[in-house]
Each structure stands twice: as C-alpha cells, then as structure tokens.
Amino acid sequence: MAVTIADIAADAKVSVPTVSRVINGAGTVSEELRERVIRSVEKMNYKPNAAARSLITKRSDVIAVVEADITNPVTARILWEIDACCMKHNKIMLTCNYDSSNEKAIFLLDKLLERHVDGLIFMGVHLDEPLLAKLREFSCPVILAQQGVESGECEFTTVTDDSYHAARDVTDFLIQEGHRRIAYIGGDANDYTNGKLRLQGYLNAMEENGLEVPASYIRQEQFSIEGGHQGMKEIYENNLKLPSAVVCGSDMIAVGAIRFLKSVDLSVPKDISVFGFDDAVSDIFEIPLSTVRSCKRGEILCEQLFKKQEEQGKKEWIYYPYQVLRRNSTRRHQ
Amino acid sequence: MAVTIADIAADAKVSVPTVSRVINGAGTVSEELRERVIRSVEKMNYKPNAAARSLITKRSDVIAVVEADITNPVTARILWEIDACCMKHNKIMLTCNYDSSNEKAIFLLDKLLERHVDGLIFMGVHLDEPLLAKLREFSCPVILAQQGVESGECEFTTVTDDSYHAARDVTDFLIQEGHRRIAYIGGDANDYTNGKLRLQGYLNAMEENGLEVPASYIRQEQFSIEGGHQGMKEIYENNLKLPSAVVCGSDMIAVGAIRFLKSVDLSVPKDISVFGFDDAVSDIFEIPLSTVRSCKRGEILCEQLFKKQEEQGKKEWIYYPYQVLRRNSTRRHQ
DNA sequence: GTGAAAGCGCTAACAT
C-alpha cells in the first residue's frame, strides 16, 4: 500500500491538515512543523494521491487536447508548444486523437467530462452541432483551435490562422512579383478556416487587382500530397493557358503540385511559382517552399486557458501572427 | 454542481450501489431496476466522477506515455498506434514530452506517480540510473520502448527495433548487390539500441564478408539532417577512395547525406547508394529511400501492458518485426 | 498556528 497523508502525519507527529498545509503551501504552519513534515515526506517518498485531491478540489491539473491527427506535423508541433505551456502552469497535458471522426470525438469528450479536466483545447476540422453541444457541457474553459465556427457570434474562444489575410497577402505578393495568371489549389469549403477563408483571401486579392480568375484555375481538394497532385493535374489538363503561379492551401498540397509539375517536365519556380501554407516541410523537401508561417501557436492557444476569470467571459476569435516567407519555390514573373 | 450517483439513485428510486452496479455492469440487477437507472442516467446526463472511482479502485484508466520529442514523426506515429490500442482497451492515453532531458522526465514521472496510472510506456533515449530508479517506483506495468538497457538482465519489458539484425541485413543486401566499399553514418554509441547496435550489425556483416572497413568510413553523428550532412562531408573529405554505398542510422541522416552528395555533384544512387532507417520520410523526400520499416510498433508495445498478470512477471526484450525495403536510393554496383 | 470533524463521489464488503 502506498504511503498516505496520514502516515506522514503520524511520522511527523502532526495532524493531517498540517501536512496538507505544508504540501500545498497554503494556510499557516510554523517553521518547526513545516520542517518535520518535509523531512517525513522525503523520508517516506510520499506522493499525494491526485484522485483524492481532485475529488475535493474539483480540479485535476489536467489540460486535455483533442486533435484530429497526432501524426500531422503541424499538429505535433502545436502539441509540443501546448505541452511546454502546460508545464509552465504546472498542468499535465492529456492528448486524444479522434481520427477526424466527430463521433469518436464525442466519445472522447465524454471520457474527459468524467475526468473534470481543467481546460480543453479542441483542434477541430469540421465543427458540427452535436460536437458543439458536447463542448458546451464542459464547465472548464474550452478553446477551439485551428478551426472556428462560421456563424456570427463567438461562443467559444477561438484561435486559428488568419487564413483570409494570409492568403490575400500571398496573392498580393505574387501579383507584386509580376504574376497575372494565378491559380489556387486548396482544401474544400467544409473546412471553413483553412479551406473557405483561404480561397476567399485569394479571390479578393485577385479581384481587387482587377485580375480575372477562370473557374478552371480553382481546385478544392484534400489537404494532402495526393490532393495537390490531383489539383495541379486538373489545372494542367484543363487550361491551355497555364498559370504562372499557384497559391496552395497547405505545404502538402504544394508538394503534390510540384511533384505533378515535375512529372510533366515543368520546373518550379522557373516555369511556375508555387506558394505553400504552414511551413511544415521546410527541411526535407527538395525545394525550400515559399510559405506562410504562423507563430507561437501553442503558446497563444494555451495561454487562453489561463486567463483570469473575468477575461474568460468575453469570447473572441484570435489569430496567430504570421509571416509570409519568400523562399525558392516562387520567383518574379518576367 | 454536477449530478452525482446519489442524484441518480434518488431519481430512479433505488440505492446508490444499485446505480453503481448498473453503470459498471457488475453484480446482479433486475431488468426493471436496470432500466429505471439507465433512464435516469440519460435523463440527467450523468457522468461518473473518475476521481472518486479511482480513489477506491486504485485504477485510473490512464496509460501514460513519456517520450523525448512528440514532434519526431517516428514518435508521433507510434503514439497514434498506442492511442488506438488504448482505445480498444478502454483506456485514455496521457502523453508527456520530456525534451530529451532526463531531469524533466523524472519530474514528469513523479507527477504520474501521483496519478496512479495503469500503465507506463517510457520511450527513452539515454536510460541512466536515476531514471531507472524512478521507473522502479511504479507499481503498474512499465514498458521501455525504443531504447533498452545495455546491461545483462531485463528489468523491464523492453520493446525496440531489432537494430542489430536489421543493420546486418541492410549491409548484407548491399554486399549482395555488389558493393564492397560501404560506409556508415549513424547516431552515437550513447544510444545503445539505435546507435551502437546498428553500427555493430554493420560491422559484423562487413567482417563476415571479409570486407575491410577503414575507420574513416564510420561516422557517429546526431540523428538529424545536419548529422547526416556533416557525416557525409567528413567521409567525402577524408577518403580519396569513396564508398559506393552508405548505411545510415536513420532516414534523417540519409536525407542529410544525400543533400551533401548533391552539393558536390554526386548522384544518388548512380554514384553512391544510400540506405536509410525508419521509413519516416517516404512521401516528401525527392528520392524514395531504401530503408528499414518496423511494423506494428505501437500495437506490440501497448499490448504488453495488457498481458495477463502471470505473464507480466517474465520481463523480456521484444523486437518489432521489420522489413528491409529496396527503393530508389540504392542500386547494384557495377 | 494547529487539530478535530466532516465530507467530496464512489465501490466493496456485508447483510438481508
């Protein structure tokens, strides 16, 4: 049997509450008793039982993160950052993978409700009503990450890429660089933040610059190498007049697009410029991708959980700061 | 206040233990009461309090995984698999990142001791004595993953790559393919499983085939692109007679090596064959890497935690099955 | 400043 607070109290010849006070640094304990307690704790290698504590305090010191796919490098990076932030606040991070199945997500959220987690970060892809209903059941702070709810008001604090402005900036940049025929390959419109808004940013930038966009220049595919390959292929096959640049909704899409272009002997960036999103593959891929990098994601996200009570009230949509990075997959159009 | 088991008991007009029996499917309850209870549970959206349950049962239904770096794609993949396995056994996975700092690992393990986790998977890099001492404090099953203890007996069940045999097989394969001058770039010998054993496998295969290995053909670097680049550079600079093939301790090393070779206008695999390890970059890197793929890692690992009590006793060192994959970074030597 | 008493929400004996 593990050693309990009562064992420490007996060993240190003090009462149980005194031990509790010492351990939690709360209340007032004389220096003498404090030392006796600390000595006993170390001697007996006492570890307070988290369950017993949680039962009373209603806290668990656990921050839960529910994400679609832990093997996604972008996700993994953010988890790393969240973990660092939790550590700073003396919390432990619990991660749950929901395999992009909202049904599984709801199952997991129910498990988390039983555990009375102190905070929840939900990294969603598609936020439907049953899922949102489940999120409402939490009494702890809930943060939506990576994906927000399209409709008007902000029911949960939401932290995402500033997809709209970033896509505009990218498109503007390419236009500045002399490109006129610019295509777009992104994720689909069901993905509001990462699909719809990026497309919108691109379209608005084009329009404001008085540039025509034929429908055949726009592809909405999966966020994957295959998606990028397929999208580029369609654009290639359906446009006798090729674009000189392509805005991609993710680095994976950019990789797929470049793969396809290579397969038809087009060179990047000599023949076609390709712009990515996420800064996810910079070290391994053969061409350093021009891309959009979001900064301090995990930190910005996670700190929302630790805001003071009064600030928790006002929910808002927060964007990561971002940088548009020019690298070698794009160049000035002659 | 959340609804408790007492509320359900009152609502269903049964005793508290009866509710407990229904929820846990244990003991015997008449069909009539069971239905009444279930109805109340649903009506009031009751969720049992995990802390209260854990306090009595001494279980937490949590499996903890402590890993050096969650952003490592190999790690992330294994976590994904472990999570799937936990799900199957109705457990929740708690992941902790220790940034390759054993000190931080010990801090985290102390936190986990307080939580009475049901199982622990420690994905170590360098297992020193203080760390092992901390692991001994756990009363739940503890699995060492990715890294074992070099010394004789198996104190903890250990599950790793079969680095020795895989490296031998890779080297044998290259020799079969006509290579005679084969170099090696791996991690350092502090990493027993992934550094020392791979080097040993390579060396033994060379020796058994009567092939000389000049010291300048062996580099022990970091498991990273930079490490591979640096190692290849050193081999290139220090050997007027270049190897025709290089065995690498990881795919990242292989990527770095290939990057260097490109920079001096050597082509892979035309001029030099490069063999990787891990199958970690197959989709993004420009050359499909010949590599070693370990199979069903997370599953094999995690299932060890759920072995029957009597089998937990005999600790053993288990290896993942592996495949040696020939892809495009190697070819027959003329 | 310290201890006695109560109780968090649940399960595990033990009665009946």
Place this chain on the structure above:
DNA sequence: ATGTTAGCGCTTTCAC
C-alpha cells in the same frame, strides 16, 4: 437481487 455501512485519501470548515 437489493440496501446498509464503511471508507478510499485528501481538503476544508471550524473550533481552540
């Protein structure tokens, strides 16, 4: 088959 009783290990009043 069901209810009564006790208690897991801790924190929180509340006396003193």
